[in-house]
Amino acid sequence: MDKPSREAVAGAMDAAVKWVRECRSLCVLTGAGVSAESGVPTFRGPEGLWKRRDPVSLATPEAFAEDPKEVWEWYQWRRRKIRGCAPNAGHRALAAVEAVKPDFLLVTQNVDGLHRAAGSRRLAEIHGNIWTVRCVGCGAERYEQGDFTDLPPRCGACGGLLRPGVVWFGEMLPREASGEAMEMLSRCEVLIVAGTSAVVAPASGYAAMAKRRGARVIEVNPDETPVSGICDATFRGKSGEVLPALLG
Secondary structure, three states: OOOOHHHHHHHHHHHHHHHHHHEEEEEEEEHHHHHHHOOOOOOOOOOOOOOOEEHHHHOHHHHHHHOOHHHHHHHHHHHHHHOOOOOHHHHHHHHHHOOOOOOOEEOOOOOHHHHHHHHOOOEEEEOOEEEEEEEOOOOEEEEOOOOOOOOEOOOOOOOOOEEEEEEEOOOOOOOOHHHHHHHHHOOOOOOEEEEOOOOOOOHHHHHHHHOOOOOOEEEOOOOOOOOHHHOOEEOOOOHHHHHHHHOO
16 A cells, blocks of 8 residues: 555545544543553563563463462563553553543543553553562552562461462453453543554454544554554654644
């Protein structure tokens, strides 16, 4: 496919900016690409490997049951990597738009907490948060940003194993966050899909869901994805560059 001309891209941006400005309900879905621009290792790809292990083999309840220490060693490594990262211009643009869009929701597949660090509050973290830990025994949760001295860490209340507060492969999404996302998708007039590969269900189906009920769908991604063909506008660029222009 031929690369669109500069004039065509500018025209598409003008139209998309108008859709965003005039819509009453705006939903944004973000994926790993948004955080990768801040230096967060993506879950898939060489930079996400740990001790040459495929992360998919570690991010499961079965792996945790078999070797919780190894799983926690990987998550401690990930937490250390993320701790040195800061929100980028894309994160900040999304946080700022809350002030001008009364009906707005940011739905993210990212667990790194950078959207919150940027100031986003109307936020549905559908894959959980890596800084939250939960006891597999009593269910107690807490926010913990420091390293754990002993791995795997244990609950101070009941002595049960603590696990990362993220959604592993084969697990259901958090009910509250998923419900908020589905409710917004049922009414939003514009959906922006930024930095997601659109291959992980159920978020991979959000664009088609919004499109079927008549919403405008805008994609921001350096690469083509499975949902590119149904989008009303696509911008092949980094979210840190495109989102500030798109959201004004």
